[in-house]
Amino acid sequence: MKSLKSMKKPVIITAVSALAISGALFSQSTYAAQVTKPIQAVYNNIKIIYNGTEVPYDAKTEPFMLDGVTYLPLRLAGTALDKKVEWDGTNKRVVIADNGVPIDQSTVTALNNQITTLTQELNTAKAANTTKDATIAQLQKDNQTLKDDASKNSSDSLKDLQKQLNKDYSDTYNTNSDITLDGNKKDITVTIEMTKSRWEDLSSSRQKSYLEDIVDDILKEYKDADVEGTVKNSSNRDKLATFTTNSKGDVTIKKIASSLDTSTIQRNLSDRYGSYAGINLDFTVRGDSSEATVEVYVTSDDWNKLSGTQRTSLTDGVIYQLKERESIDRVIGYVRNKGNSSQIITF
Structure with missing residues (x-):
């Protein structure tokens, strides 16, 4: 047997305030005079599902259909959607608002x-930071001043040592040299x-001894300094040699390769060894x-004809x-046969 509710037939009811699922409202103007119209509503056990959950209602708020459009009471829709719905009878308005959590004073x-309180703490922190920034800036300035003073003192000290080295070594070893010092007490x-x-x-x-004497005097004043240098031609400032030192002051010289006056060198060798132990020698140098x-x-x-001692004396001398x-x-060195340039020995 079908339920009585599902057997309901269309009934004539008076129009009441309702909401269409499609969003349409009755077309009467808000300001139109109140009228009463008969309508033919169909109740068909309509259910309301919100997010998968059925919204309960009673007989007074049961949805119905009219001309193919489904209607349900606005307050019921508001409850389902968690909205606050109120009727303003004075102004004949339906007022809908979000449900909020009330906050007491x-x-x-x-x-x-x-x-x-937080604002005051923030202002205090800002003031403290400003003071710290000013302190840091002053410390940086003081530190730079100390560095400048130290650099100036180091520079003045190097200049004094430079004067003394020039006094002691400008004519030593018959070099007539000019010595310049640059750097600081750690790196000269x-x-x-x-x-x-x-x-x-x-x-x-003698080159090595000359440089080591200068380095020793520098290390007497600056014992922890790393010392390196350059020997330059005073005529055109071309490099003649560079040198480095170890912790003991020992000098290692690296000469700058330059071309040789081979004709002069060959002539000097011929003058000295061209007639050696009664035999004739020729020389080439490259x-x-x-x-x-x-x-x-x-x-x-x-x-x-030469003895072993004579041969060794010759090659060592060259x-x-x-x-x-x-x-x-x-x-x-090579000793070669004059006749065919074949190699006799190397030295």
């Missing part, structure tokens, strides 16, 4: 007091200027100041002449 007052750069001929007149050992190759030409018969007198860093 004590809560508002407490929040305002908290805001005031030495520049020594003299003519190329005066520098090259010094043997390798290379630069960093490395040179010397070739000694002699007949096999003459070479065999190497000494090139390294010490001509300031060549490395020498490679």
Whole structure:
């Protein structure tokens, strides 16, 4: 047996305030005179589902259909959608508003007091930061002043040492040099200027001794300093050599490779060794100041006439002449047969 509710037939009712699901309202103007019209509504056990949950209602708020449009009471729709619905009878208005959580005045007052306190703390923190910033700026300024003073004192001290070195070494070793110091007490750069001929007149050992004497005097004043330097030609300021030192003040010299006056060197060797122990020798030299190759030409018969001591004395003398007198860093030597240039020995 069908329920009585599902067997309801269309009934005639008086129009009441209702909401159409489609959003349409009755077309009467808000300001029109109140009228009463008969309508034919159909009740068909209509259910309201919101987010998967059925919204309950009673007989007074049951939805109905009219001319194919479904209507339901506005207050019921408001409850389903969590809205506050009120009827303003004076102005004949339906007022819909969001449901809000009421806040009592004590809560508002407490929040305002908290805001005031936080604002005061923020202002205090800003003031403290401003003071700190000013302090930091002053400390940075004082630190820079100290650095400038230290740099000035170090510079003045280096200048005094420079004057003393020039006094002590300008004519030492017959260099007629000019010495300049730059840097600070931890890192000192030495520049020594003299003519190329005066520098090259010094043997390798005397060059080393000359530089080490200067470095020793610097380390007496600045024992923790790293010292390095350059020897320059006073005529054109070309580099003649660079040098570095270790913690003990030992100097390592790196000569700047330069071209050799090979014709002069060969003539000097011929003057000194061209007639050696009764035999005739010819010489050729090629290379630069960093490395040179010397070739000694002699007949096999003459070479065999020399004793082992004479041969060693000859080759050692040639190497000494090139390294010490001509300031060549490395020498490679060959003794060759005058007849066919075949190699006899290397030295």
